[in-house]
Amino acid sequence: MIRRTLARFGIDPYLLALLGTVAVAILLPARGQGAVVANQAVSVAVALLFFLYGARLSPKAVWEGLLHWRLQSLVFASTYILFPLLGLGLTKAFGAWLSPALILGLMFVCVLPSTVQSSIAFTSIARGNVAAALCSASVSNLFGMVVTPLLVMLLLDSKGVGFSAEAMKSIALQLLLPFAAGQLLRPWIGALLQRYKAVISIVDRGSILLVVYDAFSEGMAAGIWSQVTLGDLVMVILLDMVLLAAVLAITTLLSRRLGFSKEDEIVIVFCGSKKSLASGIPMANILFPGQALGLVVLPLMLFHQIQLFACATLAQRYARRPAEPHPEPTAPAMLGSAKA
Structure with missing residues (x-):
């Protein structure tokens, strides 16, 4: 009942959980030995998260997705080229x-992979190519474990990011190794994970909430909120909105100019414009040691909700388009059907 009421007003229950976690971290931050335990728990949670990703992702889905190279190339370019270029322009213009x-x-935000769940869900609502969305979002996240750290090194290192050999080691141990282990064990545990999707979803989302709590607890200990003003929040929201609007417009225009079907256009628009909170927060925890992590992930948390509102509206608009008429069967086909 509560979930249905929230959905009616366009409110994501998980966003409320995230905001609640931030509130708990502000009121009751982990300190001393509690902070040490929280950090260790986060390391375990991140490894578990990517193990489950590996166990659920079918290698066949990755291969089939790669075969649709024109669509995948455009989504990849939007995720890892268009977004960073727009981000560089916006931060240069408004960085002061x-x-x-x-x-x-x-x-x-601009160097993260696409989302999986929401990209597929919105593609389905919009009557798009769901299979292509599944492949595209999965491949985006698979590449993201390597491409995102590389883009961080290339584009953000000059801004004081603590990207180093130690960070690469953490990526390998906490992300790539668990993911590979999940892929290896998938034949034995894949069916079990499918059977208990609700439990796995709780583990997924609970892991992210734990990382958020730890990040904002550290922020409280470092006094980061004294550095944030209402004007800062408004500016971040506006820049997030401009960024998303630009990508939605460009991906729509390009997919139409390049002759993609409406179903494939929907995949390109939704998969090419999303950024993954589920992957982003664990990666931020590894890639930005010593940074004010609560502030670093704040634009991502805001972008996540903005993209949900915008894409939910866009998906409903796509869904209202007239159904394409199916061609009438030819006479030979009708005769063959009758004989059968």
Whole structure:
């Protein structure tokens, strides 16, 4: 009942959980030994998260997705080329009005992979190519484990990011190794995970909430909120909105100019414009040691909700388009059907 009421007003229950977690971290931050335990728990949670990703992702889905190379290339270009270029332009133009941590957070949004669940869900609502969306979002996240750290090194290192050999080691141990282990064990545990999707979803989302709590607890200990003003929040929201609007417009225009079907256009628009909170927060925890992590992930949390509102509206608009008429069967086909 509560979930249905929230959905009616366009409110994501998970966003409320995230905001509640931030509130708990502000009121009851982990300190001393509690902070040490929280950090260790986060490392375990991140590894578990990517193990489950590996166990659920079918290698066949990755291969089939790669075969649709024109669509995948456009989504990849939007995710890892268009977004970073727009981010560089926005941060150059408005960087003087925001703190370095928030600028870093905005650029971090731009180098993340696409979402999986919401991209597929919105593609389905919009009557798009769901199979292609599944492949595209999955491949985006698979590449993201390597491409995102590389883009962080290339584009953000000059801004004081602690990207190093130690960060690469953490990526390998906490992301790539668990993911590979999940892929290896998938033949034995894949069916079990499918059977208990609700439990796995709780583990997924619970892991992210734990990382958020730890990030904002550290922020409280470092006194980061004294650095954020209402003007900062408004500016970040506006830049997130401009960024998303630009990508939605460009992906729509390009997919139509390049002759994609409406179903494939929907995949390109939704998969090419999303950024993953589920992958982003664990990666931020590894890639930005010593940073004010609460501030760094704030633009991502805001972008996540903005993209949900915008894409939910867009999906409903796509869904209202007239159904394409199916061609009438030819006479030989009708005769063959009758004989059968």
